Amino acid sequence: MSRSTEYEKMAEELLLPIVEEFGFELVDVEYVKEAGNWYLRGYIDKPEGITVNDCEAVSRIFSDRLDEKDFIEDSYIMEISSPGLDRPLKKEKDFDRSIGKDVEIRTYRPIDGAKDFRGTLLSYDKNSVCIREGEKERTFERKDIALVRLAVDF
DSSP: OOHHHHHHHHHHHHHHHHHHHTTOEEEEEEEEEETTEEEEEEEEEOTTOOOHHHHHHHHHHHHHHHHHHOOOOSOEEEEEEOOOTTOBOOSHHHHHHHTTSEEEEEEEEEETTEEEEEEEEEEEOSSEEEEEETTEEEEEEGGGEEEEEEOOOO
């Protein structure tokens, strides 16, 4: 297990009870390096949408618990936020609630000359994701998918 994965797992164990206490959903936790800085991010949601005040309330408690446990060796920036309208689908529950919705799929390598696809999510399993593009059904192997996220029209 990588150090980042280990930190994510430990952070999720600390964050989950806080989020549940507020009646929110913990969507994801990530520990990533961007532009030379480490970020520990928690993404939370609720049916009517997350507010800045919701994020602040969770952030204050989570920050205190992180200070108590002090398991991350690096300097990092902690953020609590909404997963956004174009949220990535990572967990089974994300895929379940997105059946019938439009999604974007990005693949690691070109398939039929393209790496970006958009369609209605029809089904998924541990090995594949199936969408409808217009009149055509297309199935992608999970190992070929870099990203699946909800599509947003502006």
